[in-house]
Amino acid sequence: MFHHATLHGPHRFAAAAASARSAQTFKAFYATVRGLQPQPEPEDHEPPAENDFILSILRANPSVRDAKSYLNSFGSFPQPRPLSPSLPTPPPSVQQPALSDQLTTQAKPTDVPEVKPSPLIASILNPVYRRTALVKIQGPFTERQLESIARGMVYLEKLGLTSVIVIEHDGIPKGDDGEREAIAEETMRVVTALENQGARTRPIIGAIVRLGPKPGDDESSGLPVPEAHTVPSDLIPIRSALRAGEIPVLAPMALDSACRSVRVQSNDVVAALARGMVEASELDGHKRHSEVQDVSSDDVDLAPLRLMIINREGGVPSYARSGYPHLLINMASEYHYIQETFHPSWKSTHPTSLSNLSLARTCLEYMPPTSSAIMVNHRVPSSLIANLITNKPAFSSSLPHALLQGNRSLTPHTPSLLRRGLDMGVIRNVADIDKVKMTALLEQSFKRTLDADKFFTRLEKHLDFVIVAGDYAGAAIVTRELSPDSSIPITYLDKFAVLPSHQGDGTVDFLWVALHDETYGLGLPFSVNPNGGKEGQGEGQDLVWRSRANNPVNKWYFERSSGHIRMGDWVLFWCDAEKRLKTEGGRRGSAGLSYVETWERGRVSKWADVVTKIPSSWKK
Incomplete structure (x- = not known):
């Protein structure tokens, strides 16, 4: 249900976090991150050694999307132009490991097996257009x-x-x-x-x-x-x-x-x-x-x-x-x-x-x-x-704070x-939504045709709020879903969409941070951001959403969620209300939190039962 082309690629410490979540999922059938701390990365305080140029590129860990964006600026012209004589391309003797999605080693050049450079790396090393x-x-x-x-x-x-x-x-x-x-x-x-x-x-x-x-x-x-x-x-x-x-x-x-x-x-x-x-x-x-x-x-x-x-x-x-x-x-x-x-x-x-x-x-x-x-x-x-x-940025600002706090790579010199960014605004009434622009945003982002009448009619009954980035360059639509056995509504992320033209310019992270501040991050000092919403005042709520199991953006969701559970063709994600966990964790001190707290028992099955009954917003 949630889909937009591609989002930011993961950092290495986030990949480790995803692995940790996977282990917890196996043990408890669903995952809940409790104070997850990433392994520290080596600090880059000393000037790199000779021939470290290529390794510096690899440490950047560019995704295919990142590299293509770079090549659009530097490598999209057909006739290559030689570099300045004083700045030759790296000699053939410099060994170049192929680009991978998850580069986790920091090997010295002499430790890297000699392989043929990947076309992506070769293109990066040979810019044809100067900026x-x-x-x-x-x-x-x-x-x-x-x-x-x-x-x-x-x-x-x-x-x-x-x-x-x-x-x-x-x-x-x-x-x-x-x-x-x-x-x-x-x-x-x-x-x-x-x-x-x-x-x-x-x-x-x-x-x-x-x-x-x-x-x-x-x-x-x-x-x-x-x-x-x-x-x-x-x-x-x-x-x-x-x-x-x-x-x-x-x-x-x-x-x-x-x-x-x-x-x-x-x-x-x-x-x-x-x-x-x-x-x-x-x-x-x-x-x-x-x-x-x-x-x-x-x-x-x-x-x-x-x-x-x-x-x-x-x-x-x-x-x-x-x-x-x-x-x-x-x-x-x-x-x-x-x-x-x-x-x-x-x-x-x-x-x-x-x-x-x-x-x-x-x-x-x-x-x-x-x-x-x-x-x-x-x-x-x-x-x-x-x-x-x-x-x-060095680390995505929309990652959970548990992944950033205590990370030695996050220093005063980061x-x-x-x-330039976009203004962020919060809308709480359906009448204030520009339905034409919202429809265009959702259809371009999801590449499907919205059943607009049905969708906005449902929002009339269930809308909690909408966060809009700029002039509908992006939006997060959050609804209140009632559960038959509870008087407390479920805070449900119905749609998260960013125009293709704004993917890669920071809008995705800006929008998710605003979503955090309005839902599961409420009540904490770092949620007091000027996005037109509650500005940190209130009690945090668990945020729930679902995504198709084959959705490529799930990799991004895994890094930002507290836990997930697979439901056939779907994956149910959630983010725990952070203030509640912090308060309880502080009360227990070194004893820490268990995988499943008393208030959490049965909540996933309740969420799954409600979420699976939400009707589709799309035309067949």
Whole structure:
């Protein structure tokens, strides 16, 4: 019953969780996770060894869907273009294990048997179309730290993503004597680190951007207006460097109204470049289309595919994770709330988090919808590869908190992935549902014809609430199903749907997190999210749903559910109300919870009896 094309692939620790659930299912005929703790993964704090480039790709564990999405950006053009001479493809001697859905080993290259590279990996290693990333390198950094960062930039260029770097140095006060010389020296340190890794670079010490809003800007447009701007001719040095296969490294300088080059905040330069490069890319497209002017085929697409903020702080601390970073941020609905809930103590440990959050919001408003931003610590260059190929956070934000808490791989330096996202809204009356848009969403997602009259008539009687993402880009429809032997209705997930065009852009996770907050997560601090619903107030309810046994999305459901039971052609899933389990677990202390608690006895058979009688919503 629940189906939409494909969802996010699992992480290794989630695969272990699925295995644990399977064992519990065998023992008790259905599974209930009790404080499941994943096995810790090794932390990636040290710079990778030589020839670790391919293993870094494999550690990203891309699904086939992830790799195809990557190739749509970098490998869909028929004539391959050779890489920069300074960045050759890996030599044949580097052994490449074939891509698998569940890579669980971290073997050294010498331990990996020599096999023929899979076509997927071979395609990733040979990009034929180059894209750009805007990168803010926010120092000060030691030489060793810059070496690690530079290696990450070189890895990205091998994969087709060329960085346009803007440097910052928090230790150089603005207005000090020798400021310009210090900034120029820092720029050259970054250049040297890149060249030591084999990259070709072009330092740009002079100003590229101009201070002040762009002439003709309309503040009523609703878009954030950068403090600086560019015109197409300003980007000539960047375009020239990219055409020559060089990484441009910019000092944070801008022209003021008197045409003097002055130091400004690097955020102003990055925001101006994000807007200017997107506008230049659109202009290039118009020129190609109209053939008014030839645009060189050697041009790199200037529209930034990624914004990368590399700092010493890592991601944005989260109120929901006791100060550990947000994993995935929906800027459309969470931006203001994150600012409001930013703990005063974090201002000393993460002094630039909010300004970087604001920078990401401004840039993402101008960048393509598929773009994302990542705030990452300098220690983990391989996380940049994972983000490029999968465009996902280190761990899915919709996974159960039991799988994330206590995981040593989730550290204060875990990256935060930021997406433009969508507004989330909760509807509690059928009359407020846009039936035309909802029907279109369900039919496109499920690829079936909805019996609309029958479906909405049933909702008139049973609807609990609907969570809508954006303009019906996704929806979770929850109903109250009455049981003959209980006065407490069953909280039933009737439909969970996301438009195919929004699968892979974070909407699925954003929607599930909102669903968690409105049902089985109610009453806990990390459920106080601004989605237009109860915002954490109330008592959590067990959430129940069913899916066809052959539904490929079940793999995703297994990771997010507390338990499941197979019922012939169907699988019944549920998520336990978390507050109740936490309260009971705290009361018992080290004794823990049993597989089946008193209040759970008979509930699965009751759920199965009610759910199997729910009529189909589809036309035959």
